[in-house]
Every structure is written in C-alpha cells, then in structure tokens.
Amino acid sequence: MSKVQRGNISEYLPADCMSGSTLWIGGKWEAASDGRTFDTVDPATGNPIISISRAGAGDVQRAVDAAKIGAKVWAELDGMQRAGIMRKAAELIREHRLALGALDSIDSGKAISETSGRNTDGAAGMFDFFSGITDKIRGSVIDMGPKKTGLVEREPYGVVGAISPWNFPMTNATTKIAPILACGNALILKPAEQTPLSALLLAHLLDLAGLPKGVFNVITGLGAEAGAALVEHPDVPKISFTGSTATGRRIAAAAGERLKSVTLELGGKSPFIVFDDADLDTAASGAVTTVFMNQGQTCTSCAKVLVARPLLAAFIEKCKERVAKISIGDPLDPSTDLGPIVSQQQLDRVNRLLSEGVAAGATKLALSAKYSPMVGGCFIAPLIVTDLDPASSLAREEIFGPVMSVSPFDNDEEAYAAANDTEYGLAASVWTSSLARAETARRAINTGIVWINCVHTLSLNTPVPGRKSSGLGSEYGWEAVDNYMRLKTTVTMFGDYKGLF
Template identity: 45%
Template structure:
C-alpha cells in the first residue's frame, strides 16, 4: 500500500469506481501517513451492489449448487487466506495499528472459521414432525435468507467480517459488506480471494464509505433480507429499530464494559497477566475488553502492583516491530476520546496510577499510554461507559455477593472473567454473571465452534458455532397429504 494506491468498490466480481467520483484517505495511525484512498460510496453504489448480490442469489449456478460444493468453495477460501496471511496481516496492521505479531496469530487461525463452516455446510437440515394423521407428512427445511448486509468495524476487520461471511455463504446467501471507513483495504482483498476461490461474481460485494452514507443506505435497502452489524450500541439501536420496522432480522454485536474478577484464592500472577491481556492487548480496542477489574481486598495490593508494573514496562511503538507490545489507537478521534475519558475520570476523583497521557511514540501517531485508574467506584462514568482504549479501572471488593452485584450493575453484558482456584465458586459465579461469555482463569479465548452472544445492551443474536446458522436461514414447514381419499369437512382444521 502507498499514498498513490486508490481502491475501488468490489461489485459483481469487478473493481468499480464510485458513482460520485469521490475518494477519501486512509491514514496509518502509527505515522499519520496516507496509506491509500478508498471509494466514497453512497446509495447508488449500494443499490448496484445489492442488485448484483440479488442476481447471483437467484442464479441457478449459485442457488442450486449443492451444499457439499459450497463447502468445497469455503475450504478453498480458507486455504487462500492461509496462503496470503502475511500480506493480509501487514495490510491490517498498517491500517488500524494492531500489532503485526497479533495479526499473524489472527491470520493463522482465520482459515479455521471457513473450514468449520465448510464442514457444516452439508449438515444443515430440517426434521420430520409427527402428526396425529398418519397420512400427512410434515417436514421442515432451512433456507437461505437472500442478500445479507454486513456492516463491520475497524478494530478487527478480517476476523469480524469472517464471523458474518463464513456462515452466511455456507447456507447459500449472498453478501454486501460495508467495512469501516478506517479499514477498507483487507476486506477488499478478502473479496478478491472469494472470487479466486471460485465463488460466483456477486456472491460477495464490498462498498466502501462512511456510515451515514453507505452504511445507512445498506441498512435501508428494500432488497436486504438481514443486517449483521458489529459496532457501537447507539448505532446498533438505530439498526434494530430500522430492521424491526421492516420485519427483517438483525444480528448485533455491540459494546461492552466487561468485569474481570480476581478472588482471594486466585493465582495472582496469572490473574495479573489475564488483566493485562484483557485491557491492554489490542490497545484496549476490543468490545470484550476487561475494563472493570474487581480484586478481593486481600489480594488487591498485590494485583495492583503486578498490573501497574507490567503496564509501565509495556513497549509502545511501531506495530510492525516484533518487539512492540502496544500500538496506536486506530484514528485520532479515538485517541482523543480515550484521553477525554481519562480526564473525566480525574475530575470524578479517580487517581491515575500509571499512564494517562497521549503520546506519538516518536512516530507521530495516535498512541495512548497503558493507564491504570484507582480510587474509582462503579458509579463513575469512567467505569460505566465504554472507553475502547487501554484504560483499566481497578476496584477492591469484600464478598462474592458484593462483586456479583457490582459486576452485573452495568447496561452491558458481553463478557466477564473469573479468577479462582475454587471450582464450585467458578461455576456458581459463572451462573450468576449476566454476560454471554464467561472466562474462568483465562481471558480473550475464542473459537469458531463456540457461540457468543451479548446480553442486555451488548447485542442481539448469536455469532460463531452451529447456533449462528439460524441467524442466516429461515425455517420452512412443509405439509404433504399422502392420502388419495376425498377431503373431509373443509371447515375443520386438519392436524
């Protein structure tokens, strides 16, 4: 990528210039240098992409393709991603500032998502339902929805696009993707690999641009059968209202303010590393960030010392450097948002134990120091609102009952961590925590086989696992009268 690179939309298997003729720059957050320009899409571009996707969905070449052959295409796509992993990792690291070493890890595991749904493709079936009339056959079948609109974020573009794309394609849908305006490049490259894998043109289309223009047009389009969105709770609420008014489905993976709980019998050294991983990995720019840390008072000082000391030694710098442990925030407004929240925390009475400053790390970029806040309570805005940056608020607690109450006292319910050596307590607390994913003595573990769902304001619907197949299919019930006898009373309901 360079400042002279200009990316077009990808529609119907071709690179297509924007109707407006306009482009916008993408900035390397580590250096502020322009990486490339991307097409600025609007309603006309979205309409073209949806029409292309709809035509492919109705084309017998895709519609009548066997489930097993769809699985073969997904396997080939997974293989191509693996073959191009280094290129994709470097592109994404430059685009959003994630560590290259982390992106290499993500890319190593990304083909597994496609392989998983490839294996699942020909195992999606209905069932035969018993009826009181033995001459009537009733069976169910799952069918694809049609054209799925996917609106994806900037923090993990390839992984979070894959969470939508792989299951949607496995059941026979076609897809139009609107990636974040901050991270268009890797999603466009992924669309090229989809075509190279053998999927028909129009099966996957990408329109780049801004949320208020391209994203809104996609969510509003009359031929979209479903919207799958990952992003802020406020935007998700608008999409939910929009789709509900049109009686189409939506899967929404939204914000979080996840608790990470350390009990008195925990391995404190391991728990401290779990806290660090939960909030400082990916510079805290993850919806599952363990941003509220609760430590039992008997281990509070030790945990605080360990986390603070590690935070002070985290190496900030170029995300392409293998030695770097913390890269930049993805864009300037996000860095400013994080800085604003830390200043708000100070005004609320919080003490900054370490960090608390913006920096350019000598590169000119949008960096923010790993920050630990203490003297905080669960009522402060800095503790209640999602910051989406490397800021941990650490609080003591006395009893299990108290910490469960505090952990659940939030509008979010995406994830939670529990650190304890007491197996009974681990299961007991996991049962009581109001979150869709609970990690015990670990954090940030993920698999395509394991479903995840947000509770409360963290979202609607399921991603990953077999359960997500229901998100991308509709259920049809078929009744067949096998009897040749004359029809009985036409005014009596048959069963």
C-alpha cells in the same frame, strides 16, 4: 515479501484499487457512481494511505442487484461444492497472510505480529470451520398423523448485509463472511471506513478461490451513507452488524421499521473478578492481557477489574510488573506488542473519558511500559486507574482504550452486584480456586460468556452471545447458522381434505 514497508501498499492490493475503484460489485472493481472518495489514514503517522471510493445509495443498489443474481447461482451449488470453494479461500488467506496482516496493521495500527499471525489463522480457520457445515444443514419431519406430513426446512435469506468494525478488521469480517456463505447466502460487506483495506484483498482472494460473481460484494464508504442505505434496502432481508451499542440501536430501530432480521454484536463493560483464593500471578497476567491487548480496543475486554480487598495492593503491583514488559510503538516492527489507537477521534474519546473520571476523583497510576510513540500517531500509554466513582462515565461507558480500572470488594455478593451493575452483558472473567465459587459465579453473572480462570479463551466452535445492550444473536460456532437461515414449514396431505365450510 519478507518485510512490510509503510507507504508501499501497492504490492498488497489489486491494481485497480489503487486508482480509487474500491467497490467490488458483481466481480468487478468499480468507482462510486458520483466519483466521490475519502482517504484512509495510517493511525501510526497520521498520514493518508490511499483514496477509497465513497459509496452512496446508488452504489448499494448496484451491489444488491449483483448479489440477487449471485445468490441464485450460489444456491444452485450443493454443499460439497460450496465447501470446496470455502476451503480454497482458507488456503489463499494463509498464503497471503503477510499481505493481509500488513494491510490491517497499516490501516488500524494493530501489531504486525498479531495481524499476520493469530488474526490470519483465525480468518482462515473461519472458512475451514464453516466449510464443514455446508453439507450438514438439515431440517426435520413432524409427525402430523397418518395422512399428513410436516416438513421443516432451513433456507438462506438470499442477500445479507454485513457491516464490520475497525478493531479487528479482517477477523471480524470473516466472522460474518464465512457463515453467511456457508448458509447459501450472497452478501454485501460494508467494512468500517477507518479500516477497509483487508476487505479489498479478501474480495480478490475469494474471486481467485472460485466464488461465483456477485456472491460477495464490498461497498466502501461511510456508515451514515453506505451503511444506512444497506440497512434500509428492501431487498436485503438480513443485517449483521458488529460495532458500538449506539450504532447497533439505530440499526435495530431502522430494521424494526422494515421488520428485518438483525444480528448485533455490540459493546461491553465486562467485569474481571479476582476472589481472595485466586492464583494472583495468573490472574494478573490475565488482567493485563484482556485490558491492554489491541490497545484495549476489544469488545470482550474485561477492563472492569474487581479485586478482593486483601489482594488489592499485591494485584496492582503484579500488573505493573507485566505492563513494564509491553512494547508500544511502530506496529510494523515485529518486536512491537501494541500500536496506536485506530484514529484521532477514538483517541480523543479515550482522553475525554479519562479526564471526566479524574474530575470525578479517579487516580491514575504511573506505569512503565516501553513506550515509543511515532510522531503524528494516535498513541497512548497503558493506564491503571483506582478510586473510580461508580457513577462516572469512565466507570460506566465502554472505554475501548488501554485503561484498566481496579476496585476492591469485601464479599462475593458485592462482587456480583458490581459485575452486573452495567447495561452490558457480553463477557466476564472469574478467578478462583474454588469449584463451588466458580459454579456460583457463572450463574450469578448476567453475561453471554463467563471465563473461569482464563480470559479470551474461545474456539471457532464456541458461540459468542451477547445479553442486554451487548447485542442480539450469536456469532461463531454452529449456532451462527441460526443467524443466517430462516425456517419454512411445508404441510402435505395425502388423504381427503375436509374444510370447515
């Protein structure tokens, strides 16, 4: 394959998937038990792609049964054996980068240059990184005196339910799959109903890598049906979810009723602060990158831009210059920078928030991006808005679209107050040439990530924690191990035990 062709995905997916059997359960492709399906839609054209199995509670039960068997087999392999399989998976992901990228681009509207490049490298890197952890997970011994030994061990949960989002389908799926497997668990992945296709090819590749049957299972379906059944299942003691804060709250509530452990990577309303001593050119480049990459559909997007008042006009002009170089159009064209919004529903939401913001006094600034929308697609051109009412929905809600809000501030304390005036606490980006100001800023801003003179600069060993309504737990890095293993304490006494009675 040298060029991706729209409407010809049969060369990218296993043959059985093309017939509507998109449930990967116990190492086999299955249809939903009641035969229901739904169509996945190409957001660049509005046309259906293929029919996807619509799993229900009975299908989730089948997947849980398979995962329970797979977990036992996986647990019998030592860390080096698991590492070998995971490294092979990384190799296969790289070998199939164009197919994986094509599926994500057709399914989500992401630019093929990104999905078959940086996104695929990140997915393969996840398996490489966590393959190095499998044989390094350790416990500890506690000194309890001369005749007792306390042993603390980390054990896998057994079966983990993973629910991944649509904005980075392959990347966010592997962010869960790799550490869950490295920690010795089996898992059931429920990909977003808008973007299930790359998960199907991942299942095939993991099978080719030698992963035992039942260790990895894929349930395609709707969140309110398949996702809810997975969260509520009594034999799934751990849930990992990435998505909206509203859905995360519902999952946390349901898990709380059942006393399940949850990891939640949720939304954000992240600030981007440009102080009066910042390098304006690099700051503008960073702002345009964070706000408009992936059409603004990035949870760590720092789209709440706060600029020192004396720099405001010049900063906006520099952003306009950079936006003019962005090409928006067919995501399968290698020269395209940005494609469409993932769905009509999401596009409608972005437009609603814009309308509400304008009604509350916001001003939309004309930009001159290279905008070539496809007929029937969910396209929207990048926007900058000013004069934003801080109480409006546009100012307070996560937009998840290519909209940069720019507001001035007059002193540092005002900037920190505006940055923290949100229910979210995922990320922040600060631009300054002062070390003292940078150190003050990272302490004053209440977020899990603070970037200083950079943005979206992460590595596989860098944890991504959320605060407030942005989530629970941390993904990436060694810290992810704490998400997917639980502690067990054993006390052994080799003297004479003397009870209380």
